[in-house]
Amino acid sequence: MTRVRHGRIGGNAGPVTVISLALILIWYLGAVYLNSAQLIDRYQKNDVDWTLSQLALDSWSMDRAVLPAPHQVAAELKKSMIDTKVTSKRSLVFHAWVTLSSTLLGFLFGTVLGITLAIGIVTVRTLDQSLMPWIIASQTVPILAIAPMIIVVLGSIGITGLVPKSMISMYLCFFPVTVGMVKGLRSPDPILLDLMKTYNGGHSQVLLKLRFPAAIPYLFASLKVGIALSVVGAIVAELPTGAQGGLGARLLVGSYYGQVNMIWAALITASALSALLVSLIGVIQRLAVWRIRGMQPMEAR
Amino acid sequence: MSPGTGNSSTVVDISQLSLVFQTGDGPVHALSGIDLKIQSGEFVTLIGPSGCGKTTLLRVIADLESHTAGEIKVNGVAPEEARLQRSYGYVFQSPALYPWRTVEQNVSLPLEIMGRPKAERRELARHYLELVNLTGFDGKYPWQLSGGMQQRVSIARALSLEAELLLMDEPFGALDEITRDHLNEQLLRLWEKTSKTIVFVTHSIPEAVFLSTRIVVMSPRPGRVIDVIDCNLPTNRALEVRESPEFLQIAHQVREGLRSGHSYDDD
Numbered sequence: 001m002t003r004v005r006h007g008r009i010g011g012n013a014g015p016v017t018v019i020s021l022a023l024i025l026i027w028y029l030g031a032v033y034l035n036s037a038q039l040i041d042r043y044q045k046n047d048v049d050w051t052l053s054q055l056a057l058d059s060w061s062m063d064r065a066v067l068p069a070p071h072q073v074a075a076e077l078k079k080s081m082i083d084t085k086v087t088s089k090r091s092l093v094f095h096a097w098v099t100l101s102s103t104l105l106g107f108l109f110g111t112v113l114g115i116t117l118a119i120g121i122v123t124v125r126t127l128d129q130s131l132m133p134w135i136i137a138s139q140t141v142p143i144l145a146i147a148p149m150i151i152v153v154l155g156s157i158g159i160t161g162l163v164p165k166s167m168i169s170m171y172l173c174f175f176p177v178t179v180g181m182v183k184g185l186r187s188p189d190p191i192l193l194d195l196m197k198t199y200n201g202g203h204s205q206v207l208l209k210l211r212f213p214a215a216i217p218y219l220f221a222s223l224k225v226g227i228a229l230s231v232v233g234a235i236v237a238e239l240p241t242g243a244q245g246g247l248g249a250r251l252l253v254g255s256y257y258g259q260v261n262m263i264w265a266a267l268i269t270a271s272a273l274s275a276l277l278v279s280l281i282g283v284i285q286r287l288a289v290w291r292i293r294g295m296q297p298m299e300a301r
Numbered sequence: 302m303s304p305g306t307g308n309s310s311t312v313v314d315i316s317q318l319s320l321v322f323q324t325g326d327g328p329v330h331a332l333s334g335i336d337l338k339i340q341s342g343e344f345v346t347l348i349g350p351s352g353c354g355k356t357t358l359l360r361v362i363a364d365l366e367s368h369t370a371g372e373i374k375v376n377g378v379a380p381e382e383a384r385l386q387r388s389y390g391y392v393f394q395s396p397a398l399y400p401w402r403t404v405e406q407n408v409s410l411p412l413e414i415m416g417r418p419k420a421e422r423r424e425l426a427r428h429y430l431e432l433v434n435l436t437g438f439d440g441k442y443p444w445q446l447s448g449g450m451q452q453r454v455s456i457a458r459a460l461s462l463e464a465e466l467l468l469m470d471e472p473f474g475a476l477d478e479i480t481r482d483h484l485n486e487q488l489l490r491l492w493e494k495t496s497k498t499i500v501f502v503t504h505s506i507p508e509a510v511f512l513s514t515r516i517v518v519m520s521p522r523p524g525r526v527i528d529v530i531d532c533n534l535p536t537n538r539a540l541e542v543r544e545s546p547e548f549l550q551i552a553h554q555v556r557e558g559l560r561s562g563h564s565y566d567d568d
Contacts, residue, residue: 200387
């Protein structure tokens with residue numbers, strides 16, 4: 001099995017590198033295209049003769065580019081992550097940590113809420129009909145519109161700090177968990193439910209010994225979506241509140257002062273954070289599946 | 302009709318039982334006017350083509366389906382009460398093992414639900430795994446076993462309830478013929494050893510004749526009993542008995558019964 005896995009990783013490395021290089025190339029070309037209007041304007045004002053290579057080089061080293069080049073963003077990342085002390089308010093690591101803590105708390109709330117709702121929906125028939133429309137409706141409300149209100153309402157009853165922010169993450173995160181868990185809890189074959197019936201197994205035993213273990217693969221799929229949404233929720237929560245820390249605050253500061261590099265650095269940090277968290281869930285999933293199924297190959301499920 | 306084997310008691314008592322499913326296309330008579338008494342220690346096989354209601358009848362006995370007319374008693378009480386008392390073990394057509402449980406954990410599942418202590422669960426699971434010749438497989442997961450072995454695990458699981466009645470719904474239907482022959486012999490030994498009452502559903506004539514003390518021939522539309530054939534081949538019989546004249550005679554009788562029910566018409 002290990003040999004097969006090695007093969008797969010080796011097989012993936014090539015295409016992944018090619019796609020990454022292609023994306024960077026497109027980014028560089030895009031930078032030339034998007035920044036050229038501004039540069040040509042400047043050349044004409046100053047009566048400078050210009051060549052295409054000159055234009056390209058200049059468009060990759062502008063202070064206030066429409067789209068900064070990858071190496072400029074990399075330099076900004078290096079400056080704000082490595083060259084700045086972690087405790088400083090200018091450190092991206094500090095801001096990422098602020099966002100991460102609220103993400104994780106919201107993810108925890110959202111997962112608990114999502115699983116609780118799913119259990120309710122699967123076990124109580126009236127909840128299925130009465131609750132599901134509200135759950136779906138909740139996700140049709142634009143999160144940007146509702147986020148400030150949640151923060152203000154919670155602030156007025158004395159809840160401030162991390163919790164209101166994480167509520168936005170929870171709001172986004174619980175939905176995929178509920179939907180996935182409802183599907184998972186309903187996934188056991190009718191024959192397995194019949195079997196429990198012949199044992200005269202009670203509702204709680206059917207839930208605990210059959211429905212819940214059967215739902216685990218569905219739960220992990222939902223958790224991956226849920227944690228990525230939690231990151232989005234945490235950043236959105238930082239935007240309207242004038243938060244001092246967090247990647248959202250960093251995005252806001254960047255756009256106030258026209259610091260495009262700063263915005264891009266924050267965006268890249270946010271997506272790297274999401275990717276890291278999603279793959280972390282993937283690792284936990286593998287460990288859990290190995291543990292419960294005795295290292296059964298995933299495909300053979 | 303039934304072989305009066307002395308002081309045996311009636312385990313399943315069915316009279317004039319009918320079951321009508323209400324569907325979009327109108328009522329479907331799944332079972333109609335069934336009369337059947339099964340004595341303790343018998344091996345009764347329900348045989349018939351698809352749609353004759355043999356599985357439905359087994360599910361009615363197990364209270365997985367409710368009849369709409371007539372009477373049925375299992376162990377002298379209504380099927381629901383019998384189910385609540387866990388008075389039967391049920392083997393499904395597919396092994397229906399929980400993939401996240403080991404073989405031993407699968408076998409002890411009913412005991413877990415009954416709240417038996419851990420040591421007892423383990424002991425019983427080991428005992429019944431030994432009975433189906435699966436000693437040493439307790440730590441394996443279902444996906445690591447062949448189809449025949451999985452079905453033996455599910456038989457051990459049904460036995461672990463320690464009920465006197467065993468209901469088996471085409472347990473070997475999905476297996477290849479070689480495995481099926483082998484498991485038929487094993488099941489026969491098991492029945493002789495444990496003296497359980499077995500109700501067995503199949504559509505294989507040789508399987509029915511080889512295993513049973515009584516064969517109930519059923520026919521579809523509506524599902525009904527058309528013949529009950531006594532079948533007392535010598536105990537301790539091996540597969541070779543299938544070439545004996547008595548065996549062929551009974552098999553012929555079953556085939557005639559199926560034919561008289563026009564069972565072949567729609568298949």
